[in-house]
Amino acid sequence: MVRATRRTVAAASSRAAFALRSRLYQLASLGPVGLVVLVSLWHPAIVGRLQEQIFDLYQRVEPRAYDPFNPVRILDIDDASIAKLGQWPWPRTKIAALVDRLREDGAASIAFDIVFSEPDRTSAEAFLSTVQQDSRRAAIATALGDAPANDAVLADAVGKAPVVLGLILTQADEPDFAVPYGLATAGGDVRGYLPHFSGAVVPLPRLLETTSGLGALNWLPDDDQIVRRVPLLLAGGTRVLPSLAMESLRVAQGASTFIVRTSEASGDGGFGAHQGVRSVKVGAATVGSDANGDIRIRFSPHRSDRFIPAWRILDGSIRRDEIVGRSVIVGSSSAGLGDIRATPVDAAMPGVEVQAQALEGLLSGDRLERPAWTVLEPYAAVVLALALALCLPLLPASAGAAVAAGLVAATVAISWHAFGVHHVLIDPLVVSAMITMTYLGAISALFRAEQRDRHFVQNAFGRFVSPEVVEQLARDPSQLTLGGQQRELTVMFTDVRNFSAIAERMSAADLTRFMNSYLSPMTEIVLDHAGTVDKYIGDGIMAFWNAPLPDARHAENAARAALAMIDALPRLSLSGGSKPVAQLRCGIGLASGPCVVGNIGSQLRFDYTALGDDVNLASRLESLTKTYGLDILATDATRQLSPGLAWLDVDTVVVMGRTTPQDVVTLLGDEAFAQSESFRDLRAAHEAMLAVYRSGDSEAATAAVTMLRAVAPARLAALYDFYEARCRANALLPRDQRETITRLAHK
Structure with a gap:
C-alpha cells in the first residue's frame, strides 16, 4: 500500500513536470491569460461595457429597497x-x-x-x-x-x-x-x-x-x-x-x-x-x-x-x-x-x-462604490489563472474541474456579496473569463497525457489548493453614521494674533486672499494629523480628534498638529495688498476630555460638532495664550495622554464659570527636543521656580525668574515677564494673602 501510494505520487509529479515543461501546455494554459490582458489593455471600453452590464444585472435582481419614510x-x-x-x-x-x-x-x-x-x-x-x-x-x-x-x-x-x-x-x-x-x-x-x-x-x-x-x-x-x-x-x-x-x-x-x-x-x-x-x-x-x-x-x-x-x-x-x-x-x-x-x-x-x-x-449613504483598489482585479485574475495552471497537472480531472468551477463560483459569490452587503462593485467578469479560458486550454493540453497515464490518474489523489481572494477594503456606511455620542476628544482652537490690526490695513479682496493662504495650510496640517475640522470661526479654526473615526493617539496627534502649525507660520507667504504681513503669529488652545460629538442643531439645520466643558476650556486656553505670551497652551489631561513631548508647566488657573483649579501647560517641541539636555535643564530650573513661587516666597521667586530669563529661549520671555510682575505684586502683600492661582474674571 505504501509502495502504491508512493508510485501514485511519483506518477502525478512526473506528469506535472512533463506538463509544465511542455510548450503545448504552456501555450494552451497561459495563452488565454495573455489574450484577456491584451483585450483589457487595448479595448478597455469593451471590458468596461460588459462590467457595467453585470453591475446593472445585480441592480435589477436586487434593487435598493424603497423606504417610504425617507426625507x-x-x-x-x-x-x-x-x-x-x-x-x-x-x-x-x-x-x-x-x-x-x-x-x-x-x-x-x-x-x-x-x-x-x-x-x-x-x-x-x-x-x-x-x-x-x-x-x-x-x-x-x-x-x-x-x-x-x-x-x-x-x-x-x-x-x-x-x-x-x-x-x-x-x-x-x-x-x-x-x-x-x-x-x-x-x-x-x-x-x-x-x-x-x-x-x-x-x-x-x-x-x-x-x-x-x-x-x-x-x-x-x-x-x-x-x-x-x-x-x-x-x-x-x-x-x-x-x-x-x-x-x-x-x-x-x-x-x-x-x-x-x-x-x-x-x-x-x-x-x-x-x-x-x-x-x-x-x-x-x-x-x-x-x-x-x-x-x-x-x-x-x-x-x-x-x-x-x-x-x-x-x-x-x-x-x-x-x-x-x-x-x-x-x-x-x-x-x-x-x-x-x-x-x-x-x-x-x-x-x-x-x-x-x-x-x-x-x-x-446607500449608494454604490467602485473603489480605487479594484484596479487590482486583473492582477488577481492573472495570479489565480497561473495558480490554476500550476495546480491542474497535480489534480485528477474531476478535482481540476471542481477547482476551476469553485474559483469561478467564489468570484461570483464574492462579487455578489460585496454588492448586496457592502454596496461595493467587484468585477467577476475578468477573473471568471481568465480562469475559464485557462482551465479549458490547460485541460485540452493535458488530454493526451491523461490518456497515456490514465491508470495512474485513476489511483491518484491530489492536494486541493485554495486560492486567495481579493482583499475587501470597502467599509460599511453605518459605521460613520453620525450621531450624538459621548467620547473622549482632544479639542483645538486657534486664533491669529492681532488679526484686527492685520485686517484693518487690507481691502476685502486682500483679506480674502490672506485668509485663504493662512487657513489652507493650517487645514492641511489638521487633516494630515488625522484631525477633523469642525468649523472656521473668523480667522480661527476649531478642530478635534478621535471622531468620527477612533484615534487612540488623539492627544498626541493634536499636539503634533499644533507644533506643525507654529513651525509652518514663518514659511507662509502671506501679504495684505502692497504691505506684507510680518511676524505672523497664532495662539493655540488644546484640551482633552469627555465631550458629546454628533449632529447638533435643529431638524432642519444641524452640524457635526462637539460640545462639552473641555471644548469651552480649549477656547479659553487659546485666549490665555496672549496673557502668557505663549504659542500653545494645553490642559494637564492632554499632557498625560502624550507624555513623550516637551511639555512645560505654566500655571494653575480657575477659568470663568468653573470652580476647580486647572493646571495648564505649554508645548515646546517633540520627543527629540524633550530628550535634549537644554530642555531638561530648562524644565528643572522652571519647576524649581514654580515651587518657590507657589510656596509664597515672592522674593526668592523673583530671583529665580531673573535667573531663568537669562538662560531661557526668547519665546518664553513674555511668560517670565508675567511671573516677574506677579512676584512683584505679591511681594507687596502679606505672605498669607499672596495669590499663587490665577483666577480669570473674563472669557
Whole structure:
C-alpha cells in the first residue's frame, strides 16, 4: 500500500513536470491569460461595457429597497396636473403658489428640475408686447395697473423659501452670475478633475438674486446612454457648481460651504489610490466620490408613492406631515415633456426621479462604490489563472474541474456579496473569463497525457489548493453614521494674533486672499494629523480628534498638529495688498476630555460638532495664550495622554464659570527636543521656580525668574515677564494673602 501510494505520487509529479515543461501546455494554459490582458489593455471600453452590464444585472435582481419614510419627495407636474391646471409651461404665479405652499408646510428644501431662463410668456408684459394697436395697449396697461410681473412674484416666493434653482451647463460662452455658496478645497485645484463646461443656461437675474441654492441639471450618461452616475460637482468656466442633488443637501442643512478633499491633500497617497476628487463635505455629510467627483446611484424601482401630484399641493389635499422636514424636488414625469432617462433598473425613468434617487443616496449613504483598489482585479485574475495552471497537472480531472468551477463560483459569490452587503462593485467578469479560458486550454493540453497515464490518474489523489481572494477594503456606511455620542476628544482652537490690526490695513479682496493662504495650510496640517475640522470661526479654526473615526493617539496627534502649525507660520507667504504681513503669529488652545460629538442643531439645520466643558476650556486656553505670551497652551489631561513631548508647566488657573483649579501647560517641541539636555535643564530650573513661587516666597521667586530669563529661549520671555510682575505684586502683600492661582474674571 505504501509502495502504491508512493508510485501514485511519483506518477502525478512526473506528469506535472512533463506538463509544465511542455510548450503545448504552456501555450494552451497561459495563452488565454495573455489574450484577456491584451483585450483589457487595448479595448478597455469593451471590458468596461460588459462590467457595467453585470453591475446593472445585480441592480435589477436586487434593487435598493424603497423606504417610504425617507426625507425626499417629488412634486410631480404629471399628466393629471396638466389636465387640471392647464398646459405647460404654467404661469410663474402658479409656480410661486406651489413654492409658498411647500414653504408653509415646512419643506427642508425645494429644488427645481426646471430652468427658468426665459421670462414668463403668460405674463401681462408678454401679452402687451403682442398687442399691435397703441390705444388697445394703453387701455390694457391701465386695466392691469401696478400688478407685479409674474417673474417678480416667483422671485419673491423663492426669496422666502429654501429654494434650489436649476441651471444647465453648456459649451457656450460663460454668463456672469453669482453663486449662493462657498467652496474650500483640501488639496489642489478641483476643476481639473471635474467634467468641464464653458457656459451655462441660467435662471433669470431676478430669480438668481433671491434663490438660496443653484444646482446643475446635467446628466453624464455612459456610452450606452444609461445613467449610472451623477456628478457631485461640475466645472462651469471659472466656477465649480454642485449638482441639483448636492445643492439640495446643502440647502436642507442650512450649510454655506462645500469642502472638497482631493488626492493632493496630505496623507492621501497610497498604492492603487486614484488621483482626483476624494470626497465632498457639506454640513454634517461627507460624501466619497470617484476621481472626477461622481457617485454611483443604487437605484430602487419606480415608486408612485415617491411622487406628489402638483394639483394636490395647490388644492390642499396633501397632509403637512408628507412635506415637513423633507427635501422636495419639483419636476415632471409626463412623457410629453421629454425628460425620460434610461437607468440600470428602468429603461424609461423620469429624470426628476433619478434626481430624487441621487438625493436619497446622499442622505442615506446607500449608494454604490467602485473603489480605487479594484484596479487590482486583473492582477488577481492573472495570479489565480497561473495558480490554476500550476495546480491542474497535480489534480485528477474531476478535482481540476471542481477547482476551476469553485474559483469561478467564489468570484461570483464574492462579487455578489460585496454588492448586496457592502454596496461595493467587484468585477467577476475578468477573473471568471481568465480562469475559464485557462482551465479549458490547460485541460485540452493535458488530454493526451491523461490518456497515456490514465491508470495512474485513476489511483491518484491530489492536494486541493485554495486560492486567495481579493482583499475587501470597502467599509460599511453605518459605521460613520453620525450621531450624538459621548467620547473622549482632544479639542483645538486657534486664533491669529492681532488679526484686527492685520485686517484693518487690507481691502476685502486682500483679506480674502490672506485668509485663504493662512487657513489652507493650517487645514492641511489638521487633516494630515488625522484631525477633523469642525468649523472656521473668523480667522480661527476649531478642530478635534478621535471622531468620527477612533484615534487612540488623539492627544498626541493634536499636539503634533499644533507644533506643525507654529513651525509652518514663518514659511507662509502671506501679504495684505502692497504691505506684507510680518511676524505672523497664532495662539493655540488644546484640551482633552469627555465631550458629546454628533449632529447638533435643529431638524432642519444641524452640524457635526462637539460640545462639552473641555471644548469651552480649549477656547479659553487659546485666549490665555496672549496673557502668557505663549504659542500653545494645553490642559494637564492632554499632557498625560502624550507624555513623550516637551511639555512645560505654566500655571494653575480657575477659568470663568468653573470652580476647580486647572493646571495648564505649554508645548515646546517633540520627543527629540524633550530628550535634549537644554530642555531638561530648562524644565528643572522652571519647576524649581514654580515651587518657590507657589510656596509664597515672592522674593526668592523673583530671583529665580531673573535667573531663568537669562538662560531661557526668547519665546518664553513674555511668560517670565508675567511671573516677574506677579512676584512683584505679591511681594507687596502679606505672605498669607499672596495669590499663587490665577483666577480669570473674563472669557
